[in-house]
Amino acid sequence: MTLININDFESAAREKLTQMAYDYYSSGAHDEITLRDNCDAYKRIFLKYRVLVDVSKRDLSTEVLGHKISMPVMIAPTAFHKMAHTDGEVAVAKAASAADTIMILSTLSNSDVEDVVKATSNPVWFQLYVYKDREVTKDLIRRAENAGCKAIVLTVDAPVLGTRERDVRNKFNLPKGITVKNLTPARKENLPEIEDSGLSAYVQKFLDPSLSWKDIEWLKSITALPVLVKGIACKEDALLSVQHGVNGIVVSNHGGRQLDTCRATIDVLPEIADAVQGKIEILIDGGIRRGTDVLKAVALGAKAVLVGRPVIWGLAVDGENGVSSVLEILRRELDLAMALSGCNSVEKITKELIV
Ligand SMILES: Cc1cc2nc3c(=O)[nH]c(=O)nc-3n(C[C@H](O)[C@H](O)[C@H](O)COP(=O)(O)O)c2cc1C
Numbered sequence: 168m169t170l171i172n173i174n175d176f177e178s179a180a181r182e183k184l185t186q187m188a189y190d191y192y193s194s195g196a197h198d199e200i201t202l203r204d205n206c207d208a209y210k211r212i213f214l215k216y217r218v219l220v221d222v223s224k225r226d227l228s229t230e231v232l233g234h235k236i237s238m239p240v241m242i243a244p245t246a247f248h249k250m251a252h253t254d255g256e257v258a259v260a261k262a263a264s265a266a267d268t269i270m271i272l273s274t275l276s277n278s279d280v281e282d283v284v285k286a287t288s289n290p291v292w293f294q295l296y297v298y299k300d301r302e303v304t305k306d307l308i309r310r311a312e313n314a315g316c317k318a319i320v321l322t323v324d325a326p327v328l329g330t331r332e333r334d335v336r337n338k339f340n341l342p343k344g345i346t347v348k349n350l351t352p353a354r355k356e357n358l359p360e361i362e363d364s365g366l367s368a369y370v371q372k373f374l375d376p377s378l379s380w381k382d383i384e385w386l387k388s389i390t391a392l393p394v395l396v397k398g399i400a401c402k403e404d405a406l407l408s409v410q411h412g413v414n415g416i417v418v419s420n421h422g423g424r425q426l427d428t429c430r431a432t433i434d435v436l437p438e439i440a441d442a443v444q445g446k447i448e449i450l451i452d453g454g455i456r457r458g459t460d461v462l463k464a465v466a467l468g469a470k471a472v473l474v475g476r477p478v479i480w481g482l483a484v485d486g487e488n489g490v491s492s493v494l495e496i497l498r499r500e501l502d503l504a505m506a507l508s509g510c511n512s513v514e515k516i517t518k519e520l521i522v
Pocket of ligand 1: 191192193205243244245246273274275294322397419420421422423424452453454455473474475476477
């Protein structure tokens with residue numbers, strides 16, 4: 168079957184993955200209400216389009232933190248890519264390079280950060296989880312910097328792990344030979360073997376639930392890289408992000424994997440864009456599966472979107488080529504949506520499009 172959209176890729180990936188891996192990638196917290204609503208919320212938004220605009224040439228490129236990318240679509244940090252494909256994060260980095268966009272690499276990567284950065288000619292940003300052991304955290308940041316990562320994306324919505332019941336039932340753990348590669352020097356590369364989700368136990372054992380706004384100062388004091396905060400889901404925290412001098416925020420609820428029944432990200436974006444008033448850059452993720460979703464997110468104030476699961480589905484289906492196909496589907500769909508709505512450049516995508 169020809170795979171023509173992101174949903175086709177999910178179905179094909181499901182066929183290839185073990186039940187434990189598919190459940191890990193696809194699941195959300197508890198009743199998965201936010202997981203579903205991240206997608207459904209886009210379907211509730213309707214577009215007003217304009218005609219008789221010359222759209223014979225369309226420019227999808229944009230800039231994020233000063234980096235030019237070929238379209239407002241970037242790669243969200245997701246853990247454990249080697250469960251989807253033996254080439255893991257390196258394959259994703261190569262696809263990011265081919266698509267001329269930015270990849271955010273998870274702390275919980277199965278590949279060494281150095282190998283990932285080498286695989287792409289585009290920037291790699293490093294997603295950071297803060298370990299209770301701050302020396303381990305510092306070493307991780309140093310390593311990401313030395314490897315050539317261009318920004319730190321601090322994830323703030325996972326002080327503890329949301330309960331993904333499918334992982335609990337499956338007693339989720341990593342297959343033999345696959346580890347949290349960047350934590351090997353700190354001997355924190357394996358998930359505990361327990362009668363529950365091994366990832367949940369790992370987070371509880373090693374990550375720091377005491378993280379708070381004062382740690383933003385700490386983080387900024389130990390790195391010269393730009394800092395973004397990922398997991399902002401209301402205007403109050405967006406304003407605090409501005410006050411704490413971060414360079415950008417990612418409006419995110421972790422793909423519906425943390426607090427179930429929290430609002431869909433696209434529903435929260437307008438209040439955040441209104442509060443931030445362009446002072447820092449806003450990115451968004453969660454539920455983006457169509458070019459029109461990208462159009463709506465940009466119209467409502469995002470500089471770019473991040474995609475999480477779609478990249479994993481591409482990776483599972485056909486490694487680097489699969490990820491490239493997924494990114495090109497999103498590019499084609501966004502290009503079409505721009506043409507049909509009367510936008511010949513990303514700057515022309517404004518709130519006017521939203522009814
Ligand atoms: C399988 C999986 C693993 C993830 N791992 C991480 C992670 O290690 N760090 C992080 O900040 N976010 C992680 N996320 C959240 C993503 O960065 C992103 O917020 C989410 O996937 C966006 O939603 P989408 O999958 O609907 O595009 C993960 C999400 C998934 C689905």
